[in-house]
Amino acid sequence: xxxxxxxxxxxxxFPNPPPVKPQLLALNLSTTxxxxxxxxxxxxxxGPPPIRVDLTESAGRGVFASRRIGAGxxxxxxxxxxxxxxxxxxxxxCYFCLRKVISEGQSPTFCSRKCEDSAKVFYxxxxxxxxxxxxxxxxxxxxxxxxxxxxxxxxVISGAxxxxxxxxxxxxSVSAEMALMMEEGYGSLxxxxxxxxIPDGKTTFLSREWYYGVxxxxxxxxxxxxxxxSSYEDLLSSAAACVEAEAxxxxxxxxxxxxxxxxxxxxxxIVWIENAEAKLKALRDIEADEELRICYIDASLDHDAxxxxxxxxxxxxxxCPRCLSGD
Ligand SMILES: [Zn+2]
Ligand SMILES: [Zn+2]
Numbered sequence: 001x002x003x004x005x006x007x008x009x010x011x012x013x014f015p016n017p018p019p020v021k022p023q024l025l026a027l028n029l030s031t032t033x034x035x036x037x038x039x040x041x042x043x044x045x046x047g048p049p050p051i052r053v054d055l056t057e058s059a060g061r062g063v064f065a066s067r068r069i070g071a072g073x074x075x076x077x078x079x080x081x082x083x084x085x086x087x088x089x090x091x092x093x094c095y096f097c098l099r100k101v102i103s104e105g106q107s108p109t110f111c112s113r114k115c116e117d118s119a120k121v122f123y124x125x126x127x128x129x130x131x132x133x134x135x136x137x138x139x140x141x142x143x144x145x146x147x148x149x150x151x152x153x154x155x156v157i158s159g160a161x162x163x164x165x166x167x168x169x170x171x172x173s174v175s176a177e178m179a180l181m182m183e184e185g186y187g188s189l190x191x192x193x194x195x196x197x198i199p200d201g202k203t204t205f206l207s208r209e210w211y212y213g214v215x216x217x218x219x220x221x222x223x224x225x226x227x228x229x230s231s232y233e234d235l236l237s238s239a240a241a242c243v244e245a246e247a248x249x250x251x252x253x254x255x256x257x258x259x260x261x262x263x264x265x266x267x268x269x270i271v272w273i274e275n276a277e278a279k280l281k282a283l284r285d286i287e288a289d290e291e292l293r294i295c296y297i298d299a300s301l302d303h304d305a306x307x308x309x310x311x312x313x314x315x316x317x318x319x320c321p322r323c324l325s326g327d
Pocket of ligand 2: 263264265306318319320321322323
């Protein structure tokens with residue numbers, strides 16, 4: 001199954017990451033040890049997850065086992081703090097949780113009344129604006145992350161989220177070249193919202209710096225979500241799905257899962273079964289105090305290909321045991 005549940009994320013490791021504030025770690029652990037819906041009783045965890053976030057010797061902060069974890073164990077689940085379906089999945093995925101839905105039109109759709117109600121925190125604001133120019137910009141450039149910034153902006157305007165929501169995530173520097181590329185999206189977002197009859201005071205956070213900073217953080221922290229195949233029908237349609245340009249159902253940003261470092265021979269992985277809720281699972285037995293690592297890329301690539309992808313796409317040279325062995 002793991003080959004079908006590939007995901008991708010761009011998370012360069014920074015040589016000198018900011019120190020992690022203990023109170024923020026406590027917050028993360030408590031908010032992500034959710035007993036979420038759709039978790040089977042066997043998976044449902046009692047108490048906090050068996051992990052702690054701590055500083056590593058070389059890769060900034062990381063996630064460590066606080067006790068022995070057995071192969072296959074569900075370590076914890078995590079709800080996204082921000083997610084958005086791919087533009088090609090707007091009519092095929094719930095606009096809130098990314099669960100598969102069948103719908104005719106091209107407008108956003110929801111899997112349940114609950115998701116529809118939950119989406120009010122951004123959708124009521126979003127519906128006030130004309131997004132045709134912004135969406136056309138994203139489609140023509142093949143961009144997905146500006147849609148997530150748009151959603152966060154709508155959440156902030158509605159009062160449901162803080163403009164600083166993502167500040168705990170690894171920051172990313174914005175080069176002049178990147179800023180130039182972001183400028184059009186920023187202008188387009190501003191134009192859409194300025195035509196939406198939103199009181200001025202509610203959009204004061206929406207500076208150029210805010211847009212660039214949020215987009216840069218999303219770029220290096222977002223996970224690409226491909227739902228696990230859950231039925232025979234899915235299996236039959238997967239061959240066709242694979243040839244589509246965008247197989248991912250959407251993208252999401254999480255808090256705790258973003259703290260996992262990379263390894264080409266990981267001891268943990270993330271799966272998405274039916275929606276954007278991430279499930280972190282142990283791939284093998286893990287000893288207490290061992291660091292939990294996931295693979296950011298397709299682990300079946302050979303050594304040189306992995307090094308190239310990680311360096312170009314993620315900004316670091318991998319020195320994991322597998323790479324050091326030349327495998
Ligand atoms: Zn839903
Ligand atoms: Zn490696």
